[in-house]
Amino acid sequence: MVTTPIRGTPALTIKSARERALIVADLHLGIEGELASKGVSLPSQIPKVKERLLELIKKRRPDRLIFLGDVKHNVPIASWQEWRELPGFFEELAKLVRVEVIRGNHDGGLEGMIPRAVKIHGARGIVLGERRRVGLMHGHTWPSPEVLNTKLLITAHNHPAVEFHDELGGRIVEPIWLRAKLDASRFPKKLQKQIDHKLPELLVMPAFSELVGGAAVNRGIPKELIGPMFKAGAVKLDEAEAYLLDGTFLGRVRDLRK
Numbered sequence: 001m002v003t004t005p006i007r008g009t010p011a012l013t014i015k016s017a018r019e020r021a022l023i024v025a026d027l028h029l030g031i032e033g034e035l036a037s038k039g040v041s042l043p044s045q046i047p048k049v050k051e052r053l054l055e056l057i058k059k060r061r062p063d064r065l066i067f068l069g070d071v072k073h074n075v076p077i078a079s080w081q082e083w084r085e086l087p088g089f090f091e092e093l094a095k096l097v098r099v100e101v102i103r104g105n106h107d108g109g110l111e112g113m114i115p116r117a118v119k120i121h122g123a124r125g126i127v128l129g130e131r132r133r134v135g136l137m138h139g140h141t142w143p144s145p146e147v148l149n150t151k152l153l154i155t156a157h158n159h160p161a162v163e164f165h166d167e168l169g170g171r172i173v174e175p176i177w178l179r180a181k182l183d184a185s186r187f188p189k190k191l192q193k194q195i196d197h198k199l200p201e202l203l204v205m206p207a208f209s210e211l212v213g214g215a216a217v218n219r220g221i222p223k224e225l226i227g228p229m230f231k232a233g234a235v236k237l238d239e240a241e242a243y244l245l246d247g248t249f250l251g252r253v254r255d256l257r258k
Helices: 031-037 044-061 080-094
Strands: 002-005 012-016 021-023 064-067 098-102 120-122 126-128 134-136 154-155 160-165 169-182 201-205 241-245 250-254
Touching: 021 044, 044 080, 080 098, 160 241
Parallel strands: 021 064, 064 098, 098 120, 134 154, 154 201
Antiparallel strands: 002 012, 012 021, 126 134, 160 169, 169 201, 169 241, 241 250
């Protein structure tokens, strides 16, 4: 299988001899409601997000569109906007491509907003391919043994980013791809016993949403990085490699902190 980030976008494709899958994560549709409660008024971003996805589908012609969790934003109760707009959002996409969702921590109640053609997978992830397999999950849980016994594990959840400063005190946060090694000794003992080969590489996707911000990996000790693998120290973060959306290699996280 060939995994290829799409240059200039927070999306990637996974291609095998049989099919091509388009992967995106962390759309957080409906976040405008939370922002409005904080005094920031924005129109619905769902039409804009849909157009971005339709453009990717048109250019890449995938057989499957897989959302890597947190399609919606509001928890524990969905907003009126989500109930009103998400059904049509999914229905339009499902007319063009097979749509699947790997459940994220913000996706409670999603079943009532999607057409029957859209499949929802469990939070511990799925596996694509037979040889050189790829595991996919959101990242707010430990992976299943099947997902962990792959060549590459792709997660989301953290909205990885890098923070830049200029000489005048200006600050900008840019989304990044984060590629890291995993430490088997930091996994739960029960899960360690079910690992039958070398752990996969970890690829953490940037958020597709332009409104959620990001966890800057070069900002001292990044306490914002969440999920059990990061909290347990199972991700070798200092050695991880950071890449901008255009493919620019920024270096290892430990060097970015200097």
